Structures are given as structure tokens and as C-alpha cells.
Amino acid sequence: MNIANLFKIAVRALTNNKLRCFLTMLGIIIGVASVITMLAIGQGSKKSIQAEISEMGSNMIMIHPGGDMRGGVRQSADDMETLKLKDYESIINETRYVAAVSASVNSSGQVIYGSNNAPTTVYGISPDYMEIRRYKVQDGEMFTEQDVTTAAKVCVIGKTIVDNLFTNGENPVGKIIRFQKLPFKVIGVLESKGYNSMGMDQDDLILAPYTTVQKRVLAITHLQEIICSAIKEEYTEQAMDEITEILRRNHKLKADEEDDFTVRSQQELSNMLTNTTDMLTVLLAAVAGISLLVGGIGIMNIMYVSVTERTREIGLRMSIGAKGIDILAQFLIESILISVTGGLIGVLFGVGASLLVNYVAHFPIYIQPWSVILSFAVCTMTGVFFGWYPAKKAADLDPIEAIRYE
Amino acid sequence: MKEIIKLENIRRNFVVGDEVVHALRGLSFTIKEGEFVTIMGSSGSGKSTLLNILGCLDTPTSGEYYLDGVSVRTMGKNARATLRNRKIGFVFQNYNLLPKTTAIENVELPLMYNPAYNTVQRRKKSIDALIAVGLGERLNHKSNQMSGGQMQRVAIARALVNDPAVILADEATGNLDTRTSFEILVLFQKLHDEGRTIIFVTHNPEIAQYSSRNITLRDGHITSDIENEKILDAAETLAKLPVNDDY
Numbered sequence: 001m002n003i004a005n006l007f008k009i010a011v012r013a014l015t016n017n018k019l020r021c022f023l024t025m026l027g028i029i030i031g032v033a034s035v036i037t038m039l040a041i042g043q044g045s046k047k048s049i050q051a052e053i054s055e056m057g058s059n060m061i062m063i064h065p066g067g068d069m070r071g072g073v074r075q076s077a078d079d080m081e082t083l084k085l086k087d088y089e090s091i092i093n094e095t096r097y098v099a100a101v102s103a104s105v106n107s108s109g110q111v112i113y114g115s116n117n118a119p120t121t122v123y124g125i126s127p128d129y130m131e132i133r134r135y136k137v138q139d140g141e142m143f144t145e146q147d148v149t150t151a152a153k154v155c156v157i158g159k160t161i162v163d164n165l166f167t168n169g170e171n172p173v174g175k176i177i178r179f180q181k182l183p184f185k186v187i188g189v190l191e192s193k194g195y196n197s198m199g200m201d202q203d204d205l206i207l208a209p210y211t212t213v214q215k216r217v218l219a220i221t222h223l224q225e226i227i228c229s230a231i232k233e234e235y236t237e238q239a240m241d242e243i244t245e246i247l248r249r250n251h252k253l254k255a256d257e258e259d260d261f262t263v264r265s266q267q268e269l270s271n272m273l274t275n276t277t278d279m280l281t282v283l284l285a286a287v288a289g290i291s292l293l294v295g296g297i298g299i300m301n302i303m304y305v306s307v308t309e310r311t312r313e314i315g316l317r318m319s320i321g322a323k324g325i326d327i328l329a330q331f332l333i334e335s336i337l338i339s340v341t342g343g344l345i346g347v348l349f350g351v352g353a354s355l356l357v358n359y360v361a362h363f364p365i366y367i368q369p370w371s372v373i374l375s376f377a378v379c380t381m382t383g384v385f386f387g388w389y390p391a392k393k394a395a396d397l398d399p400i401e402a403i404r405y406e
Numbered sequence: 407m408k409e410i411i412k413l414e415n416i417r418r419n420f421v422v423g424d425e426v427v428h429a430l431r432g433l434s435f436t437i438k439e440g441e442f443v444t445i446m447g448s449s450g451s452g453k454s455t456l457l458n459i460l461g462c463l464d465t466p467t468s469g470e471y472y473l474d475g476v477s478v479r480t481m482g483k484n485a486r487a488t489l490r491n492r493k494i495g496f497v498f499q500n501y502n503l504l505p506k507t508t509a510i511e512n513v514e515l516p517l518m519y520n521p522a523y524n525t526v527q528r529r530k531k532s533i534d535a536l537i538a539v540g541l542g543e544r545l546n547h548k549s550n551q552m553s554g555g556q557m558q559r560v561a562i563a564r565a566l567v568n569d570p571a572v573i574l575a576d577e578a579t580g581n582l583d584t585r586t587s588f589e590i591l592v593l594f595q596k597l598h599d600e601g602r603t604i605i606f607v608t609h610n611p612e613i614a615q616y617s618s619r620n621i622t623l624r625d626g627h628i629t630s631d632i633e634n635e636k637i638l639d640a641a642e643t644l645a646k647l648p649v650n651d652d653y
């Protein structure tokens with residue numbers, strides 16, 4: 001029997017049982033659609049994280065107090081105060097591979113202007129911060145080293161703060177806002193950066209001289225973070241080594257003592273993030289894959305029922321000359337048709353669902369062509385794999401018994 | 407006349423548990439082209455077993471079977487399937503039409519498994535076969551929209567369509583009322599007149615009178631094998647039947 005005839009027979013058999021056929025397909029549709037959607041979301045967030053990081057500067061280095069936390073050991077409070085002003089100054093003065101350096105302390109709280117108030121975070125930083133994090137002042141100007149030295153009560157605010165506090169459209173530059181009762185004069189407004197890939201608002205911040213935040217807001221002398229940039233991306237490693245050496249010397253650590261600070265590069269962070277999203281993608285895809293498997297088992301189940309129901313038909317076909325392979329091919333084509341049609345619909349639904357997720361939840365998505373091809377291929381394989389056994393069973397029937405089957 | 411079927415000491419044993427059932431105990435006979443043979447015998451005498459062997463669905467435990475000059479005993483499964491497709495037409499008691507399928511599609515089925523036919527030839531032959539059984543007007547009726555007699559005609563058309571060397575019928579009138587049975591018998595006689603070879607298994611001794619030869623089985627043996635000198639005409643009998651009999 002030729003393929004065209006086999007197809008006709010399979011289509012006929014399937015259309016004779018439309019509802020059942022559709023329900024069987026549903027398993028495959030859901031499986032394929034979820035694989036595609038999950039991969040689209042996973043790949044999308046990976047892509048956007050990568051884009052963001054390369055925009056932020058891949059030469060960024062962050063120094064935190066306390067040893068490497070990745071071992072899961074809890075740090076004591078004393079450990080968290082190991083970064084001092086002296087470290088900051090040493091890094092500025094003694095490094096060759098570090099371009100810009102900024103101290104960093106922050107405090108969260110309510111910011112008030114007139115009758116408006118909003119929760120936000122004040123970052124105490126050095127003017128170099130702008131270069132490292134690639135922030136730009138849109139209106140007004142950035143504070144200077146002079147302001148840092150005098151611990152001036154000036155600040156630069158993000159777009160979200162402007163929207164929250166200056167609701168009637170007045171120009172924020174020159175106005176006085178209050179953060180934890182402390183008045184700050186707004187001298188500049190930052191260019192908007194929007195949301196990052198983790199859904200964080202990058203415009204919801206106030207930048208002020210670190211000295212001001214240290215002394216007047218937090219009343220501390222240590223630093224919470226030092227961030228800097230290597231002179232070039234290629235020199236990140238050297239810059240990190242340099243910094244480690246300086247800090248170990250400053251902290252008077254003996255050779256056998258562990259670092260009481262952590263130096264991490266943006267590169268590492270980005271690797272960590274992409275690793276996490278990769279893992280998440282794999283996990284999501286695995287869950288989706290399981291639903292594809294369940295769909296496949298659905299096909300197998302229905303093919304079994306179909307073979308049993310049509311035992312007489314199989315017997316008849318054999319008695320008029322169908323060979324085992326003809327019967328095998330007939331049922332295999334049926335199950336492949338179910339899975340391929342289901343797969344096609346699943347691809348459409350998957351792409352649709354991805355776009356919907358993007359539209360409704362603002363998740364970044366990226367539909368990789370290979371993920372579509374892969375899930376489609378897997379789904380065809382599912383049809384062959386799960387259709388094989390019932391089809392084989394049909395082909396192996398004894399025609400005499402089959403034709404008498406009631 | 408050419409010998410279509412030749413059996414030499416055919417035995418068929420079934421092993422059930424540790425018991426051996428001797429369904430056929432050494433049958434030998436030949437059937438020539440153009441014969442209309444009825445096979446009779448009580449239940450369990452081995453009629454169906456014999457027909458399955460004749461139809462190449464089953465192979466004998468021992469003995470030789472030649473169909474149209476070819477030895478079937480040594481053939482593999484696939485070769486027998488092809489042989490069935492080219493040389494044999496089956497008619498079953500319960501018609502065995504595909505459900506929800508039109509008459510013509512049912513009749514086309516054997517030719518689907520024969521690559522020698524293309525779509526056009528297949529259709530033409532099927533229409534011819536349906537016309538031959540008197541269903542030229544019902545080509546596109548579905549199997550579930552037909553009466554038992556019509557379904558059996560479709561089944562006969564399906565058995566004819568591949569120009570088989572022999573038509574095998576097992577209780578082909580078993581499910582039909584007297585009148586319809588005779589209508590089917592008329593059809594078989596017409597096929598016989600056209601020179602086709604027919605083997606017809608039946609319980610009904612009356613039917614033997616309309617065939618050219620009658621073989622009786624008992625316990626796997628042939629107890630009688632008689633040529634019928636005076637073949638009755640089924641059409642005449644049918645004409646004499648009361649028209650409105652309530653069966």
C-alpha cells in the first residue's frame with residue numbers, strides 16, 4: 001500500500017473520531033506550547049540580562065565587606081564593617097588598572113516634598129559613580145568632589161522620585177526635599193533608565209555625597225560597598241588582584257587568613273545570572289517536557305483503545321491482503337498525524353502565549369527558532385515512539401482471531 | 407478444466423493446554439475452475455478450519471495445499487498475504503464492512519493493497535463489481551445505512567473486485583432471512599455461471615441443491631463428496647417465495 005493511501009486511511013480514521021482525536025491532541029498541544037513558552041521566557045530574560053550588563057559596563061568591579069558568602073556561612077556584624085574610607089583612598093591612589101572608584105553607602109526610607117512622600121533609597125556615592133554605572137544627569141548638574149568633602153546636603157534624583165514628589169509638574173532642580181527629616185537640595189535630575197530585567201525600577205533612587213549619607217543619615221564611618229571600573233574590560237582580572245592585595249595589606253591579614261571582603265566583577269555576576277537563568281530555563285523546559293511526555297502517553301493510550309476497537313477491521317484488512325507492515329504503517333501514521341497536528345497547533349499556541357506573556361506581564365521573551373524545531377521534532381518522535389507499540393500489537397494480530405473478535 | 411485447488415492429506419491439529427484437537431484429519435480433494443462447491447457438516451466438524459487453510463489465513467499442520475498451482479505450505483506470512491490479495495475473495499457471515507465507509511470505498515479496499523492499480527482503475531473496477539452485485543445505484547451509501555442483504559452484496563463485490571481464483575464464503579447467508587438468502591444465492595449462481603470458482607460453507611442442506619458439488623465433513627473427515635447432477639435455479643425458487651413473508 002502506498003503512502004498516499006495510508007494517509008487517506010489515517011485521516012479517515014481520525015475524522016471518524018474527531019472529539020477523541022482532539023482530546024488526545026490536547027496533551028501534545030499543551031506540551032509543545034508550554035515548552036516553547038517556557039524557553040521563550042527563559043531565553044528572553046537571559047538575553048535582556050546580557051544586554052543590560054553589557055550596557056552597564058562589563059568592566060565594573062564591586063567590593064563588599066565580609067568574606068565570600070557563597071559557602072553559605074553567616075557573617076557576623078563586625079565582618080560587615082571591614083571596608084573603611086582608607087581602603088577607598090588606597091584604591092584611588094595605588095592602583096594602575098582601576099579607572100574610576102566610588103564609595104557607596106545606602107539607606108532606605110521615606111522621602112518627602114510638600115504633601116507628597118514616597119519610599120525610596122538614598123545612595124551615598126562619589127561623583128565617579130556616574131561613570132561606573134553609566135548614569136547621566138538630564139537637568140541641573142551632578143554634585144562635585146567639593147560637595148563630598150563638605151558633606152553637602154545636595155542630591156540628584158531619579159525620574160520616579162520626580163514623578164512621585166513633583167506631581168504638579170514643577171521643576172525639581174533647586175527644591176528642597178526631606179529624607180528622614182534631613183533636607184537635601186535637589187541639584188540635578190537623572191536621565192531615565194527604566195526597569196531592569198529583574199523588574200527593578202532603576203529610576204527610583206536618590207544620589208547624594210557618600211559623606212553626607214555616612215555622617216548625617218547613617219552615622220557610620222565604614223563603607224557598605226566600593227565600586228570601581230577597570231581601565232579596560234581585559235584588565236578586570238588584574239584590577240581585582242590589585243584591589244585584593246591592597247585590601248589585604250590594609251586589613252593586615254596574614255597569609256593563612258581568608259579575605260574579610262569580597263571582590264566581584266560584573267563579568268562574574270553576569271555569568272552567575274546567566275547561569276541561574278540557564279538553569280531556570282532548563283528546569284522550566286523539563287517541566288514542560290514532562291507534559292509533552294504525558295501527552296505522548298495519551299497518544300499511546302488512545303492508540304491502544306483504537307487498535308482494540310478496530311480488531312475486526314485489522315483482521316479484515318489482513319484477510320484481503322494487508323501485510324503486517326501495512327497495518328503497522330497505518331497505525332503509526334495515525335499516531336504521527338495526531339502528534340504532528342498537535343505539534344503544529346502547539347507551536348502556534350506557544351508563540352501566541354509567549355507574545356501574550358510579553359504583552360501582559362512585560363516579561364522579555366525570545367523565541368529561538370531551534371526551540372520551535374526541537375519541540376516539533378520531539379513531538380513527531382513522540383508520535384512514532386508511543387504509536388509504535390500499539391501499532392506493532394495491531395500488526396502482530398492473528399487475522400483469524402482478529403476477524404472473529406467481538 | 408484447470409485445477410484451482412488441490413489438497414493432499416491435509417491435517418490441522420490445535421494444541422489446547424496439553425490436549426491436541428484434531429480439527430482436520432487428512433483431507434484430500436481437488437476443485438476445478440468454475441465449480442460451485444458447498445461444504446456442509448455439523449458444528450465443530452472443521453468447516454471453518456478448512457476454509458481458513460484454503461484462504462491461506464492458516465497453514466496445515468501437515469499435507470500439501472496447491473492454490474492455482476502454487477504450494478502454500480512453505481510460504482511465509484507476507485507471501486500468503488499477497489497471495490490472498492491476488493487469488494482469494496472472502497465473504498463472511500457478518501459482512502465485515504468498514505464502519506462509516508461508503509460501499510465503493512469498501513469495495514476498493516483489496517485493490518488498495520495491490521500497487522498494480524492506480525486510483526482511476528481502482529474506482530472503475532469497484533464500480534463494475536458493485537454493478538455486478540446489483541448495487542450500481544448505491545455506490546456512495548455508507549455501510550451503516552444499508553440492510554444486511556445490501557451489506558452482504560457489498561462484501562461480495564469486495565470479494566470479486568480483484569478477480570480472485572476462488573471465492574470463499576463462510577455462512578454467507580447465515581445472518582439473512584430466507585428471501586434475502588435466496589437473493590444472495592441467485593447472485594452466487596450468477597457468478598458461477600460466469601465461470602467463477604466458489605466454495606461456500608453452510609449449515610443449510612437446502613443450499614447444497616443450488617451448487618454443483620457438495621462436500622460433507624464430519625469430525626475432520628470427508629464423509630461424502632457428491633457432484634450435483636440437477637442444479638436447482640435459485641431465481642426460480644426466489645420467484646416462488648411469498649413476497650411478504652415475515653421473517
Ligand SMILES: Nc1ncnc2c1ncn2[C@@H]1O[C@H](COP(=O)(O)OP(=O)(O)OP(=O)(O)O)[C@@H](O)[C@H]1O
Pocket residue numbers: 420421422427428429447448449450451452453454455456
Ligand atoms: N484456534 C483454535 N484453537 C483450538 N481449537 C480450535 C481452534 N479453531 C478451531 N478449533 C477446533 O477445531 C474444531 C473445528 O472447528 P471449526 O471452527 O472448523 O468448526 P466448524 O465446522 O466451522 O463449526 P461451526 O459450524 O460451528 O462453525 C473444533 O473442535 C474447534 O474446537
Ligand SMILES: [Mg+2]
Pocket residue numbers: 453454455
Ligand atoms: Mg465455522
